[in-house]
Amino acid sequence: MNDAGILKAPVWSGVGTSRAHESAALHVLGQATYTDDIPEVQGTLHAALGLSSKAHAHIVAIDLAPVRASAGVVAVYTVDDIPGTNDCGPIIHDDPIFAPGLVQYVGQPIFIVVADTHDNARRAARLARVTYDELPAILTPQAARAAQSYVLPPMRLARGDSEAAFARAPHKVQGELYVGGQEQFYLEGQIAYAIPKEDQGMLVLTSTQHPSEMQHVVAHALGLHSHHVVVECRRMGGGFGGKESQSALWCAAAAIAAARLKRPVKLRADRDDDMLVTGKRHCFHYEYEVGYDDTGAIVAARVDMVTRAGYSADLSGPVATRAVCHFDNTYYLSDVEIRAACGKTNTQSNTAFRGFGGPQGAIAIEYVLDEIARNLGRDALDIRRINYYGTVDRNVTPYGQVVVDNVIGALTDELEATSDYRARRQQIDLFNATSPVLKKGLAFTPVKFGIAFNVTHLNQAGALVHVYVDGSILVNHGGTEMGQGINTKVMQVVAHELGVDMVHVRATATDTSKVANTSATAASTGADLNGKAAQDAARQIRDRLAAYAVKLYGGEPEAVRFAFDTVYVNGHAVPFPELVQKAYLARTQLWSDGYYATPGLSWDPKTMSGRPFSYFAYGAAVAEVVVDTLTGEWKLLRADALYDAGRSLNPAIDIGQVEGAFIQGMGWLTTEELWWNDGGKLMTHAPSTYKIPGVSDCPEDFRVRLFDNGNVEDSIHRSKAVGEPPLLLPFSVFFAIRDAISAVGDHQINPPLNAPATSEEILKAVTEVLAR
Ligand code: MTE
Numbered sequence: 107m108n109d110a111g112i113l114k115a116p117v118w119s120g121v122g123t124s125r126a127h128e129s130a131a132l133h134v135l136g137q138a139t140y141t142d143d144i145p146e147v148q149g150t151l152h153a154a155l156g157l158s159s160k161a162h163a164h165i166v167a168i169d170l171a172p173v174r175a176s177a178g179v180v181a182v183y184t185v186d187d188i189p190g191t192n193d194c195g196p197i198i199h200d201d202p203i204f205a206p207g208l209v210q211y212v213g214q215p216i217f218i219v220v221a222d223t224h225d226n227a228r229r230a231a232r233l234a235r236v237t238y239d240e241l242p243a244i245l246t247p248q249a250a251r252a253a254q255s256y257v258l259p260p261m262r263l264a265r266g267d268s269e270a271a272f273a274r275a276p277h278k279v280q281g282e283l284y285v286g287g288q289e290q291f292y293l294e295g296q297i298a299y300a301i302p303k304e305d306q307g308m309l310v311l312t313s314t315q316h317p318s319e320m321q322h323v324v325a326h327a328l329g330l331h332s333h334h335v336v337v338e339c340r341r342m343g344g345g346f347g348g349k350e351s352q353s354a355l356w357c358a359a360a361a362i363a364a365a366r367l368k369r370p371v372k373l374r375a376d377r378d379d380d381m382l383v384t385g386k387r388h389c390f391h392y393e394y395e396v397g398y399d400d401t402g403a404i405v406a407a408r409v410d411m412v413t414r415a416g417y418s419a420d421l422s423g424p425v426a427t428r429a430v431c432h433f434d435n436t437y438y439l440s441d442v443e444i445r446a447a448c449g450k451t452n453t454q455s456n457t458a459f460r461g462f463g464g465p466q467g468a469i470a471i472e473y474v475l476d477e478i479a480r481n482l483g484r485d486a487l488d489i490r491r492i493n494y495y496g497t498v499d500r501n502v503t504p505y506g507q508v509v510v511d512n513v514i515g516a517l518t519d520e521l522e523a524t525s526d527y528r529a530r531r532q533q534i535d536l537f538n539a540t541s542p543v544l545k546k547g548l549a550f551t552p553v554k555f556g557i558a559f560n561v562t563h564l565n566q567a568g569a570l571v572h573v574y575v576d577g578s579i580l581v582n583h584g585g586t587e588m589g590q591g592i593n594t595k596v597m598q599v600v601a602h603e604l605g606v607d608m609v610h611v612r613a614t615a616t617d618t619s620k621v622a623n624t625s626a627t628a629a630s631t632g633a634d635l636n637g638k639a640a641q642d643a644a645r646q647i648r649d650r651l652a653a654y655a656v657k658l659y660g661g662e663p664e665a666v667r668f669a670f671d672t673v674y675v676n677g678h679a680v681p682f683p684e685l686v687q688k689a690y691l692a693r694t695q696l697w698s699d700g701y702y703a704t705p706g707l708s709w710d711p712k713t714m715s716g717r718p719f720s721y722f723a724y725g726a727a728v729a730e731v732v733v734d735t736l737t738g739e740w741k742l743l744r745a746d747a748l749y750d751a752g753r754s755l756n757p758a759i760d761i762g763q764v765e766g767a768f769i770q771g772m773g774w775l776t777t778e779e780l781w782w783n784d785g786g787k788l789m790t791h792a793p794s795t796y797k798i799p800g801v802s803d804c805p806e807d808f809r810v811r812l813f814d815n816g817n818v819e820d821s822i823h824r825s826k827a828v829g830e831p832p833l834l835l836p837f838s839v840f841f842a843i844r845d846a847i848s849a850v851g852d853h854q855i856n857p858p859l860n861a862p863a864t865s866e867e868i869l870k871a872v873t874e875v876l877a878r
């Protein structure tokens with residue numbers, strides 16, 4: 107051992123490099139196991155839900171005889187058959203599993219039918235004869251507000267004296283905006299497979315972002331304790347927020363049937379049922395009033411938002427809170443009043459969706475800035491920039507958190523240059539001057555997004571790392587894999603700590619019997635929280651190995667280095683598996699738990715103030731579109747996005763997240779339209795009528811880059827979250843479309859454009875501009 111190279115610590119890192127998703131090969135080969143692919147246990151039965159056909163009604167009578175008589179049917183269960191509590195609500199317990207005599211939306215489950223096959227169950231579910239006594243239904247957020255029908259008390263956040271500030275504002279914009287909801291459209295639908303175990307035990311295999319909550323809901327529904335129930339999820343075929351609370355109904359219903367029959371029961375929703383039953387992104391209606399000066403600086407702002415919460419609270423409170431905390435986006439608002447109300451409507455109970463209210467809060471202020479710029483005849487980027495948060499002053503959010511990591515100025519400079527924004531603006535003006543029908547539009551929009559759950563106690567995580575005697579490593583953590591790459595990142599973190607290549611690390615299914623009391627994988631915090639917990643576990647093992655290595659080879663434990671699958675100790679280079687074997691024989695604990703709780707957070711829901719976020723993630727995007735002003739058709743020609751992922755743990759995965767979020771957010775703001783008929787039935791409940799972006803909607807010229815920036819907070823390897831914030835980047839697409847429409851009126855008129863900006867909506871706006 108005389109090689110100087112091995113005496114010193116070599117430069118090595120298991121994080122920060124682009125590694126393929128741990129399941130990439132399995133995904134591509136079709137070998138990745140989703141819940142429905144798990145081999146079925148002998149005696150498995152299949153279930154379907156019987157749904158309400160009325161938006162609001164008392165159930166006078168239910169005749170289930172035809173359901174029971176249908177081919178292959180084994181059992182039918184209603185509210186009367188629930189052994190425990192008839193509730194699957196995440197926070198406020200107003201979510202019945204089966205309608206208790208009152209139905210509150212079209213699609214609400216009334217019963218579950220269990221049959222020998224999936225098909226037989228589905229056929230039977232439609233045969234119930236339900237007699238309803240109909241009640242008046244509230245279907246829109248505006249109607250809910252008019253009726254003062256709310257699922258929660260309205261909230262208000264105010265700072266400064268907006269009354270006085272409005273009085274001295276030289277100019278004012280005032281108006282209304284409507285931004286539609288969005289279906290999560292995970293490719294794998296909701297599913298739960300409940301398998302009874304001995305002594306009242308219940309194993310539930312399911313597609314969920316929140317295994318611990320599923321465990322609690324199932325235990326309550328069955329009248330059992332949490333330790334009776336095990337919930338497991340290896341991966342989801344997408345969740346996007348739609349499997350945070352909304353998987354509970356399916357888990358509870360399957361478990362109730364399985365417990366009653368003492369047989370395994372699988373409940374898998376087909377697409378139409380999934381869309382009819384489950385909640386979506388909240389649509390928002392805004393009334394705004396903003397005062398500004400001659401330079402375009404905002405001096406006073408007031409917004410009143412009302413959302414379509416649906417029939418129950420679900421996560422609407424936290425979603426509205428995040429909307430309130432993101433109305434500021436990247437802008438300092440000295441005197442501001444923000445109100446939000448969760449309208450109770452006779453529709454699906456709306457829920458989490460990537461961004462969790464943040465996009466809905468921020469788009470309103472962007473709409474306003476767009477109008478101020480047009481009113482002043484200035485480029486919107488300039489107006490945005492002068493309203494940005496400062497770095498030393500003008501840096502306190504309306505909810506009292508000091509913005510200490512503001513990089514939006516530098517990020518804007520970089521993207522303005524790399525996207526060639528100014529030159530393209532000129533080219534577009536020239537194009538529009540000679541093109542009467544086709545109009546081009548360009549927009550630059552920034553993002554600031556708070557990272558952490560607003561509710562402080564949720565910001566904790568646990569992990570379990572096993573080093574086996576052969577040196578291979580197994581990691582389990584409380585987060586769930588939904589395609590976003592959390593397992594890959596956690597595996598990288600563990601590999602980094604132990605100085606081995608990631609190929610020696612394997613991640614296993616999330617399992618409530620391994621790591622307890624987990625939070626939902628949500629709010630983009632999955633890798634932040636579980637990465638830190640796994641690092642804590644791996645570090646403890648590393649420290650024990652280092653102490654043992656020093657016993658064997660001498661030197662100082664602090665000088666022991668783990669890198670390149672090797673342990674470097676006092677001039678010796680020992681292969682990692684060799685040291686592990688020796689340490690085992692010397693009776694060293696080679697596995698460990700790990701835990702993490704994000705420091706420094708606080709939130710007071712009454713005053714809506716505190717330090718709810720650990721840090722902010724930033725980003726910006728530039729979009730260029732061309733709109734056919736005769737048909738309303740349009741195309742995204744080029745998109746440039748720059749995103750602050752801190753010191754990215756895995757740039758390839760992070761860029762994938764930015765691209766995916768961009769296109770998903772673009773779908774929300776353009777083509778994805780939810781439409782309910784007068785009876786309150788969602789008519790867009792399949793891909794035939796609900797248009798998510800396809801690959802051909804991606805711009806041919808799509809330039810996504812990560813902004814070079816270390817997190818000022820001590821996050822996992824100084825990285826930043828990436829899951830949700832990029833969903834706000836395609837605001838640029840929406841405002842580019844609005845810019846193109848505005849070219850029809852030579853930018854003299856603010857086009858009244860609501861989202862989604864479907865072709866019909868675009869044509870309507872063009873017509874209005876031409877009429878003025
Ligand atoms: N990416 C994929 N591929 N599939 C998903 O379902 N969900 C998003 C985002 N990215 C999602 C995704 C949402 S809503 C969140 S909150 C985060 O991933 C959750 O994962 P993270 O906290 O590990 O980033």
Ligand code: MOS
Pocket residue numbers: 315345346347348350458459460461462627628629630830
């Ligand atoms: Mo994401 S909406 O926080 O699951």
